[in-house]
Amino acid sequence: MAVIKNSTMYFSVSIFQSVLSFCLLPVFTFYLGTTEFGLASLINSVAGLLGIFFIFGTQGVISRLYFEYKNDEEKMKKFLGTIFLSKLLWNIFLALLLIIAKNQLFPIIAKGVDFNPYLLIAIGIGFFNTLFVLYQTLQQTRQEGFKYSLLQIVYLIINNGITILLIVVFDMKAEGIVLGTLIADMLMTIFVFMRLRKEIIFTIEPSILKDAFGFSWPFLLQSLFAWGLASINKLILNGLISVEIVGVYSIGFIIAGIVNMASMALNRSYTPWFFSQMKKEDSSPKEIVRFSEFIILIYSIIALGLSLFGKDVVSLLLNDAYGEAWVVIPFLSFAYVFNGLYSFFVNIFNYGRNSIKLLPLYSISAVLINVVLNYLLIPSLGMVGSALATLISMLVLSFVTYLGSKRYINLGYNYLRMSSLIVLPFLMSLIVFVEFEWNQWVTLILKGIYALVCLITLYLINRKRFGSSLEKQRNNFKKYLGSIKNSYKNNKSN
Numbered sequence: 001m002a003v004i005k006n007s008t009m010y011f012s013v014s015i016f017q018s019v020l021s022f023c024l025l026p027v028f029t030f031y032l033g034t035t036e037f038g039l040a041s042l043i044n045s046v047a048g049l050l051g052i053f054f055i056f057g058t059q060g061v062i063s064r065l066y067f068e069y070k071n072d073e074e075k076m077k078k079f080l081g082t083i084f085l086s087k088l089l090w091n092i093f094l095a096l097l098l099i100i101a102k103n104q105l106f107p108i109i110a111k112g113v114d115f116n117p118y119l120l121i122a123i124g125i126g127f128f129n130t131l132f133v134l135y136q137t138l139q140q141t142r143q144e145g146f147k148y149s150l151l152q153i154v155y156l157i158i159n160n161g162i163t164i165l166l167i168v169v170f171d172m173k174a175e176g177i178v179l180g181t182l183i184a185d186m187l188m189t190i191f192v193f194m195r196l197r198k199e200i201i202f203t204i205e206p207s208i209l210k211d212a213f214g215f216s217w218p219f220l221l222q223s224l225f226a227w228g229l230a231s232i233n234k235l236i237l238n239g240l241i242s243v244e245i246v247g248v249y250s251i252g253f254i255i256a257g258i259v260n261m262a263s264m265a266l267n268r269s270y271t272p273w274f275f276s277q278m279k280k281e282d283s284s285p286k287e288i289v290r291f292s293e294f295i296i297l298i299y300s301i302i303a304l305g306l307s308l309f310g311k312d313v314v315s316l317l318l319n320d321a322y323g324e325a326w327v328v329i330p331f332l333s334f335a336y337v338f339n340g341l342y343s344f345f346v347n348i349f350n351y352g353r354n355s356i357k358l359l360p361l362y363s364i365s366a367v368l369i370n371v372v373l374n375y376l377l378i379p380s381l382g383m384v385g386s387a388l389a390t391l392i393s394m395l396v397l398s399f400v401t402y403l404g405s406k407r408y409i410n411l412g413y414n415y416l417r418m419s420s421l422i423v424l425p426f427l428m429s430l431i432v433f434v435e436f437e438w439n440q441w442v443t444l445i446l447k448g449i450y451a452l453v454c455l456i457t458l459y460l461i462n463r464k465r466f467g468s469s470l471e472k473q474r475n476n477f478k479k480y481l482g483s484i485k486n487s488y489k490n491n492k493s494n
Contacts (some may be wrong), residue, residue: 009149011265017156018261021254024160029251029319031167032174037322038247039113040177042238043122045231046110047178050098050126051133052227054091057219058083058130059137061212066141074201080138081200082208087134091127098123111239121178128185135192151188159184218360225363229339229370229393233386236374241382249383251318251325255310256332259303263340266295274347285411292344293418294466297458299340300425303333304454307429308447315440324383330429331387337422338394344413345398348405358404366397395419421462428454 028037062083069076098105102115113119132155139148163180166172172179234246234253270292277288310333311326318325349359370393377385402415431450436443 009145013149013152014261014265016153018258020156020160022258024164025251025254026317027164028167028177029322031171032177032247033319034244034247034321036174036247038238038243038245038250039118039174041250042110042113042234042243042246043118043174043178044125044181045234046106046113046119047122047125047129047181048227048231049109050122051129052220052223054094054126054130055087055133055223056090057216057221057223058087058134058212060219061215062134062137063141064215065208065211066138077199077201078203078205079208080196081202082205083212084131084134084196084200085202086204086209086212087130091130095123095127109235112243113238117175118178121175121182124182125178125185128182128189131192132185132188135188135196155184155188158187221360222363225360225367228367229363229390229397232367232371233374233390236371237378237383237386240375240378245383248322248325249328249386251314251322252310252328252383252387253332255306255313255325256303256329256336258306259299259333259336260339262302263299263336263343266298267340267343270295270344271347275351278351289412289414290465292413293421296337296341296344296418296421297462297466299337300334300422301455301458303330303337304425304429305451306333307426307432308451309444311432312440312444312447326432327384328387330426330432331384331391334422334426334429335387335391335394338391338398341418341422342394342398342401345401345405348409348411349401351409359401362397362400362404365400366393369393369396424461425454425458428457 032040065079069079099120102119106113106115106119110119136148136151139151159181162183163177166176166180170176234249237249238246274288307330310329314322314326346359370389373389373392374386377389379385381388398419399415402413405413436446438446
């Protein structure tokens with residue numbers, strides 16, 4: 001039951017974060033032009049990249065090794081002390097190295113961005129956010145879902161509150177956004193060490209450090225490749241076109257990210273259900289496959305809705321300078337649907353354990369394809385080319401991972417059938433690129449009718465697969481949720 005409750009809380013925090021970000025978009029776009037917003041987005045992308053090297057996969061180390069020291073309080077204190085002290089020392093070393101090598105490194109990854117204050121702030125964010133992330137990983141590992149969720153909400157409120165203060169009152173523009181994040185991260189780091197002062201012994205245990213280093217590499221690579229798929233486009237857009245385009249692109253990226261939020265939250269519940277079903281002797285692979293397909297269809301419907309009404313959201317809520325942000329939403333939304341499809345095949349690798357080391361190979365191939373396609377498509381298609389590159393690379397990633405998963409466990413997934421649940425809604429979404437010279441409100445009503453027609457069409461096509469009625473499918477979904485709950489009741493009693 002703890003896992004179910006925690007998954008619910010994580011899902012709630014994800015919703016809160018997405019709603020907060022969406023509600024603040026009109027504020028940010030009102031006070032910041034495309035140049036300033038693009039610059040802030042670019043700095044955050046650089047901070048995300050640096051953060052991967054600051055944390056160096058240590059969050060995976062805590063998740064893996066925590067339970068080896070759980071029953072020995074003294075060893076646990078030394079384990080946590082070694083992790084946090086070594087991370088603090090590593091962060092100091094890396095920060096100094098980045099400052100010394102600033103003239104050689106940053107012109108490559110952040111063309112035209114001043115080191116002081118922007119990239120210096122990015123280094124600071126990577127430095128301090130690492131320690132806060134490690135503490136939250138510890139909370140998740142301990143199944144402290146409520147504490148994790150509460151602290152995350154407090155962090156979001158502090159971060160956005162300081163940011164709005166700096167932008168609105170002190171007129172700090174792009175610097176206000178990233179400086180607000182840095183201040184919030186610094187405050188959270190102070191809080192972390194205050195909370196842990198009685199739970200850790202600051203020491204460096206060579207054996208623990210050796211184990212940690214061995215576990216950290218796969219997580220470092222996976223995080224790096226995930227960042228590459230999500231953020232490298234902004235750096236390339238900045239290099240090939242301008243930081244203004246990055247600002248417009250980032251708005252579409254944020255709106256499309258709602259699909260990613262939904263897929264990540266649902267995957268937290270799906271994954272334990274999948275593992276529990278795989279351990280059952282009488283489990284049916286067909287039911288696992290069918291439920292996976294049903295979830296993919298849900299993702300596609302969300303992406304279709306965002307694609308159809310993204311233009312209206314942008315025009316009604318945001319500054320006119322961001323008016324073209326909607327053009328990337330269909331491509332990025334369905335790219336995230338393919339990313340959700342990829343997650344189902346990743347679960348097979350995670351279940352096989354020994355095979356998980358191959359995942360970075362698939363990820364790096366997708367990142368390389370993404371980079372090459374960005375350089376090929378951006379000159380002719382602009383930011384649409386960048387979004388299309390992301391869609392294609394996510395499709396490739398899901399397909400090669402599907403092929404790889406079949407080598408270990410063949411559950412009967414049919415990639416052609418699963419991808420058709422994505423491709424058809426994507427094709428339906430492309431009607432937004434047809435220009436109609438009608439009143440905006442008339443167009444909005446017609447879009448609503450069209451969306452209803454699309455939903456009916458998808459239902460009629462898939463009703464035999466998922467159930468002959470909506471009531472039956474709803475009952476099926478309750479059954480799956482019941483299976484998750486019963487599985488963890490049984491695990492808890494054992």
